[in-house]
Amino acid sequence: MAVVLILVLLVVGSVVFHLVSPWWWTPIASNWGYIDSTLVITFWITGIVFVAVVSFMAYCVMRFRHRPGNVAAYEPENRRLEWILAGGTAVGVAAMLAPGLVVWHQFVTVPNEATPVEVVSQQWLWSFRLPGADGKLGHAATSEISAENSLGVSKSDSSGLDDVVVEGGELHLPVGKPVRVLLRSIDVLHDFYVPEFRAKMDMIPGMVTYFWFTPTRTGTFDILCAEMCGVGHSQMRGTVVVDTEEDYQAWLAQQQTFEQLQVASQEQAAN
Known part of the structure; x- marks a missing residue:
């Protein structure tokens, strides 16, 4: 139970710290607000994954904790679960990379009047x-x-x-x-x-x-x-x-x- 409590506190503490933290970017002084938006998208995606993974770990520790008489079930593979995990990971990585690639293209495409x-x-x-x-x-x-x-x-x-x-x-x-x-x-x-x-x-x-x-x-x-x-x-x-x-x-x-x-x-x- 102590491990479950620690994992829950880790999730709650991380989210609260992010929301109320006084440390943030300095006020912007250029046209590159796109970069701030890209970082915010990355924070949301990685934050959601972090909360989901650590919360799932806490659930598993609680749900499958040792109890007398319980026997673990052995399942060597689960294709459906593998496809879900691989597909979800691919979508998440693409969602993080796509805005960055768009901004990078703008970053190196110099206006003629510059x-x-x-x-x-x-x-x-x-x-x-x-x-x-x-x-x-x-x-x-x-x-x-x-x-x-x-x-x-x-x-x-x-x-x-x-x-x-x-x-x-x-x-x-x-x-x-x-x-x-x-x-x-x-x-x-x-x-x-x-x-x-x-x-x-x-x-x-x-x-x-x-x-x-x-x-x-x-x-x-x-x-x-x-x-x-x-x-x-x-x-x-x-x-x-x-x-x-x-x-x-x-x-x-x-x-x-x-x-x-x-x-x-x-x-x-x-x-």
Whole structure:
């Protein structure tokens, strides 16, 4: 009986804790409410299965507990029961996977009007590159990285000369405008994650990964690394500031382009 009581309390306690828990997602700040909906569907499906399985265990412990004179009946297989269990499991898994696949398709289908923004990770720092007046990001490669060119922007690509480079500072974005986030790592695996945006993606050396989102409210949000990247992993923090269009343009006007940084570097070396 003690086991039955424990199982019942486990079910009741888990459901109550989920319903009244003060810990929930941070208020969303992007268009990806679909991801929240997908997680809620997953919680409902797994929650119902959890309650059903543990409750059935409690019933079986109570119903088939040892009593003098009772003899267990041996049944090697039950095809009807096997089909029910296999079919139910298949339906449940499909119900969890289908919304995720739909959202994933949306997640990687970037609108044509999205502005490209590059995020570059390294132990243990976030840097950023935004397109200049031409609206295009120049080519960049790890082989181009040097003390004067920490992001590896190609000097031979004229499209990159007016790129805005932010090394280790804040990334500012305008509210209400879609952004295509291009992710590049120059050393080990990292993961760009802003909880309020509900968007994250691994950053793999030698590859450029991406996703897109639209900031829906102004504010300051923390960037976290969601991939164990070394001893400084927990301190690898950054900041995204979502501005009004006016504030964003004012911030952008204060930033230096790749060409300006190169000129300043050459002047410093000459002196």
